[in-house]
Each structure stands twice: as C-alpha cells, then as structure tokens.
Amino acid sequence: MNQVEEESLYHSLEEEAIVDCLLVEPRSDQVSVSGVWCFDEDIHGKCIKTEDAPYKLGVSDSNLNAECVDTTKLNALDVLPHEVGVENSLAANGVSACDDYLLDIGYVENGSCIDYGSNEGLHVGNCSSESRFPMFHDKGSYGIRNSLTENIRGSKCQSYFIGKTMCDLHYSCNCIFGSSSEAKTVDKFGDFSKSFIYEENKEDNSSPRFAQNGMEVSTICRDVPDQDQDQDHHGGVGSITHKRSRKPTKRYIDESSNLNIRNCKKRREASSVSKVKISKIRRPKIQNEVEPKEKLPTSEISFGKAIQVPFISQAPTECQKDNSPPPIENRVESYSSDDDSETMTKSESGGNPRKHHRLWSVSEVKKLIDGVAHFGVGKWTHIKKLLFSTSVHRTPVDLKDKWRNLLKASRALNGSSRIEDEQKRSQPWRPLPKSILCRVRELASVYPYPREGNSKISKSKFPLARHVSSPARIKGNNNNQVPVV
DNA sequence: TTTAGGG
DNA sequence: CCCTAAA
The missing domain is CATH 1.10.246.220 (Serum Albumin; Chain A, Domain 1)
Structure with missing residues (x-):
C-alpha cells in the first residue's frame, strides 16, 4: 500500500512537473493552437484523431499521430449538462453530429486559469470573437472553450486531461458516442494541485490517477446517469477495478460538496427561473448584438437556454471591463474635466441586476x-x-x-x-x-x-x-x- | 420594438 | 437607472 502510494506520488510529481512545463505561455513556435480536436469515429473507431490535435506540446507529430484516445476514457468524464451549457445543442445533435463535432480546447496560460472562478474556464458555446485564446475559432460547430490543458505523451495512448473541463469533454462524448461504459467523474477546482490525470491502463479500463491529491470525484458530476450500472462509481470507494491512489482530502471534500450545492442551486435556477434570468440579462444581449467587440465573455453565455454565469468572480471582471x-x-476629445472615468457603482453583492x-x-x-x-x-x-x-x-x-x-x-x-x-x-x-x-x-x-x-x-x-x-x-x-x- | 414618461 | 404604457 505504501509502495503504491509512493509510486503514485512519484508519478504525480513527475507528471506535475510535466504539466508545469506545459503550462507556460505557449510560444507560437512551440505550441500550435490552430487546430481542433476532431472526433472521428468512422476512421479510427472510437478514437480521437490526434493528428488534428491542436497542441503539439513538445511531442513530435509522429507521436501525436500514433496516439488515440479511447473514447471510453472520454466517456469517463461525467458532467452536468447545464453546467457546460451544451445540453440543448449537443443533445439535439446527438450521435449524428459526431463527425463535425469539434471541440475547441483552449490552452491555458497558467494554472490559475483553470479555475471555476475563471470565466474562460466555464465558457461554453459558440465561440465569440473575443477570445483570449487565438485558437478558438467559431467554425459553426459547437465549440467548447475551456481552460483545458491537455497533454499527450508518448505512444502509449496516454492522455492527460487536466481540469474540470474534462467534465465538458465527457459530456460531449456522451452525447456523441452514446452511453459511457466507464463513468469516472473527474473534476478539479482551483489549481493544478488537484488536477487529475487520466491514464490508459493496458488491461484495465481507464482508471484515473490524480496528479497530487489523487481524488476521485464522481460525486461532483454524478448527475448524468450511466446506462452501464455494473460498476460502482460512487466515489469509486470499494470498487476494485478502480485504482485510487489516495483518499480524497478533507479540503477536496469540502470543495466538492460546495460545488454540489452550487450546482444544485444553479440547476434549479436554470430550470425554473431561466426565463426570468434571460429577461434580466436582456440588456447585455441587446448591446452585444450591436457591439460584438465589447462583448462580455463572462456573462454572455447564451447557449440555448443554458444561462450559465456560474462561478464568475464578478468584481475583477467588472473592473476589467469597465475600466477598459x-x-x-x-x-x-474629452475634456479635462471628465476623463471618461466611468465610475460605476457595482451593484451590491453582484446579484443585483440593476x-x-x-x-x-x-x-x-x-x-x-x-x-x-x-x-x-x-x-x-x-x-x-x-x-x-x-x-x-x-x-x-x-x-x-x-x-x-x-x-x-x-x-x-x-x-x-x-x-x-x-x-x-x-x-x-x-x-x-x-x-x-x-x-x-x-x-x-x-x-x-x-x-x-x-x-x-x-x-x-x-x-x-x-x-x-x-x-x-x-x-x-x-x-x-x-x-x- | 421604440419611445415617452413616471418613479 | 428601472419600469411600464402606448404607439
């Protein structure tokens, strides 16, 4: 047991170092971010064509071509549909849309970007024109813009997905490929310290390994029911087939429970008062049609009915936008008397729609x-x-x-x-x-x-x-x- | 949907 | 700035 833990820790540290390497600001000559992930089921079966993968990440192209990510791994990502705001569109597309389904995956600049509090990390939808990441194109397909850091390493089909955005991916894959035979919900809050790593095992199905805390978080996104119920996914506790290197830390449990609460609340709101919310945000919408340039990427997550303004820390964004x-x-031409200082009084506690x-x-x-x-x-x-x-x-x-x-x-x-x-x-x-x-x-x-x-x-x-x-x-x-x- | 007007 | 009635 100890040995296992040590080994896990070793791998974790190693992988974390890799992650750190990858998290530096992508240089144009090193990281290609022009492409998208293409889920092409016809050609490679349930594989992701990594040749179209946008990120080389220091890996040679041949390696990338050799890699394929089993979709069962991707299915292992559970997600709350409304959380990513793709429920309507993806569900509408269904399986048939898998061919032209594109996932635009953003490459985060640093660890702090992968955060539920970060706006980009939660923005899902048709890509807007104002993206921090140049690789976000709107190809008319449904893009998932996320602070997803992804690493493909080696020829052994090892894929590392870091960040909560795997939930998004998982849901997408569920929509595309149908039921998930393997439901591992992974999530992440805050920083990479809790990022997890998906690794393909040779004989076993995918078992998530977590970079540092080693937590399995199926409780977070358990809401999507799995058709395949033969495995106990509830936290993976007691499941033999699921290797878990560590127990969830207390901090993680706290955070996940908090997230659960918030998710539930959000779900209720989205389902019940979505109309009200839409009417409340009418003003930014109107303005955004007129002026896409100053579109607010934060609150402008209009993806069907999914009003998703999840965990934005309002204040910083507000300042950023408004002082800009x-x-x-x-x-x-401004007078010296008033230099356009738009001193806006923030509505208290951010909840006031005024x-x-x-x-x-x-x-x-x-x-x-x-x-x-x-x-x-x-x-x-x-x-x-x-x-x-x-x-x-x-x-x-x-x-x-x-x-x-x-x-x-x-x-x-x-x-x-x-x-x-x-x-x-x-x-x-x-x-x-x-x-x-x-x-x-x-x-x-x-x-x-x-x-x-x-x-x-x-x-x-x-x-x-x-x-x-x-x-x-x-x-x-x-x-x-x-x-x- | 836009405008006018009251609050 | 919000809300509502009227056009």
Whole structure:
C-alpha cells in the first residue's frame, strides 16, 4: 500500500512537473493552437484523431499521430449538462453530429486559469470573437472553450486531461458516442494541485490517477446517469477495478460538496427561473448584438437556454471591463474635466441586476448632443446606432434619459448662475461645462423634448419654465415667468 | 420594438 | 437607472 502510494506520488510529481512545463505561455513556435480536436469515429473507431490535435506540446507529430484516445476514457468524464451549457445543442445533435463535432480546447496560460472562478474556464458555446485564446475559432460547430490543458505523451495512448473541463469533454462524448461504459467523474477546482490525470491502463479500463491529491470525484458530476450500472462509481470507494491512489482530502471534500450545492442551486435556477434570468440579462444581449467587440465573455453565455454565469468572480471582471476602453475618440476629445472615468457603482453583492451607474463623460454628452442635433430628439435608436455604437452600456433609453437630464441641467443653468455655482459646489465631481449646457439649451429650443407643447413634465414639474427657447427670458430666480411656447 | 414618461 | 404604457 505504501509502495503504491509512493509510486503514485512519484508519478504525480513527475507528471506535475510535466504539466508545469506545459503550462507556460505557449510560444507560437512551440505550441500550435490552430487546430481542433476532431472526433472521428468512422476512421479510427472510437478514437480521437490526434493528428488534428491542436497542441503539439513538445511531442513530435509522429507521436501525436500514433496516439488515440479511447473514447471510453472520454466517456469517463461525467458532467452536468447545464453546467457546460451544451445540453440543448449537443443533445439535439446527438450521435449524428459526431463527425463535425469539434471541440475547441483552449490552452491555458497558467494554472490559475483553470479555475471555476475563471470565466474562460466555464465558457461554453459558440465561440465569440473575443477570445483570449487565438485558437478558438467559431467554425459553426459547437465549440467548447475551456481552460483545458491537455497533454499527450508518448505512444502509449496516454492522455492527460487536466481540469474540470474534462467534465465538458465527457459530456460531449456522451452525447456523441452514446452511453459511457466507464463513468469516472473527474473534476478539479482551483489549481493544478488537484488536477487529475487520466491514464490508459493496458488491461484495465481507464482508471484515473490524480496528479497530487489523487481524488476521485464522481460525486461532483454524478448527475448524468450511466446506462452501464455494473460498476460502482460512487466515489469509486470499494470498487476494485478502480485504482485510487489516495483518499480524497478533507479540503477536496469540502470543495466538492460546495460545488454540489452550487450546482444544485444553479440547476434549479436554470430550470425554473431561466426565463426570468434571460429577461434580466436582456440588456447585455441587446448591446452585444450591436457591439460584438465589447462583448462580455463572462456573462454572455447564451447557449440555448443554458444561462450559465456560474462561478464568475464578478468584481475583477467588472473592473476589467469597465475600466477598459472608452472609445479612443472619447479620450481624445474629452475634456479635462471628465476623463471618461466611468465610475460605476457595482451593484451590491453582484446579484443585483440593476445596471451599474455610469457617469456620463463629457465626450459622451457631446456625442449625444451631436446626435440630437443631427437626428433630432426622439431618434434615440439612430443616435445609439450611429454615435454610440461603441458604447455597449448606453442604450437608447439611456440616451433619452440623459437628454432629459441635460435638459434639466440646461434649465438650471438657464435659471440662474448662482444655482449653477451651488451645484458646482455641491457636486464638484461632475462639472458640466457651460458650453455644453448652452448647446443643450439651443438644441432644446430647436427640438423641444417631448413634443411640441404637450409634455406632462412641462405641465407638472416645470409648469413655468418649460421651454428655454428664449434663454434671456428666464433670468434670476425664474419666478412666475410664463414661458411662451 | 421604440419611445415617452413616471418613479 | 428601472419600469411600464402606448404607439
């Protein structure tokens, strides 16, 4: 027993070292990432054509060609369908889709990428244009983009799959090749310390070996029922045919149980309130159609009904996205007073679907004013499409609201400079340049906001100073001056 | 689906 | 910024 453990540990360390070697940032001359895994059942039976494998990983091509990964190994990967978000599509395709089924497997840059918390690691679906990994192409097929690190070593059909993404692979293979004769669920959290290794045994069916912790985690993804029930997969405990080098560590058990909880919750949510969630995320969807460039890879996992925003750590992504690129032109023409700092207040605890409050930069305001000058008031969609096409977070409704606010501000400016000074004093963080307000005022005179005269706002809120067409008219404290409509 | 308007 | 009614 001890010997077995030692041996296992030895292998683990060895393989881990290999893994470490492989986890360095792929160099263009060393790692080819242009290809995809192709599951070609016709040619090689249940083999993966590794000649199309994207990663050479330091292995010669001949080796790669000689390798084939028995799909039973792949079937050994269990997965929650909704977890990878491929349930509909893959199920729809079924076995017949195996020929053109492509798996785009990403090569992670470092260990931290393989994490349930990482966005890429969970993104499954049609590849979007914004991929960190250049090998992610959208070939019209269903791609599984994952932080899957995979190593093929030697000619003995040894395949090492590291990371939770094997769940994805397994599910895919289940869909493609039917029932799994061997259900080994493997999973991984966090880092490579818990990565497992699949190794093909000569006589036995595949038995997973785990790189370090040596844990078998069939409890995580047990939800996909296996047609073949002749083996005890529950944790593999007590199963003779399954070699397990080590017992799961306490930490692993904790994590897996946590994941289970989360998965269950997610499943419930996905099944019951998926519609609600879809409606809640409507805004990013709308914006993404307009602007794929700034598509959020994190929350944009629209794969059928699978709303999958699983274990994203919202805060970092948010910061990353939001501090990133206000369009360059904005920066250039931006006033010094407001440098596009979109200080958005993150919705508390990440669960609140309320949109972040983004301050309007001066450049944005200017664009809005230009748009209004061009298209007139009310053509918010035109303005949005033509002038705010690069601003994913500004919807036509936002433009409308902003214009309303600008009108209000212009009125205030118009009303009295003293009020403006007070505003400046009270809100020194957002000084709106007077020129802009003046321009708003002019435009307001040209395009009275709602419609000529019949505005509830003008009647209820601003009964006296609705139209600012004659600015000089409203002077001082604006009292009791009947505006001429 | 877009816009207006209230909140 | 959200929501809803109206067009």
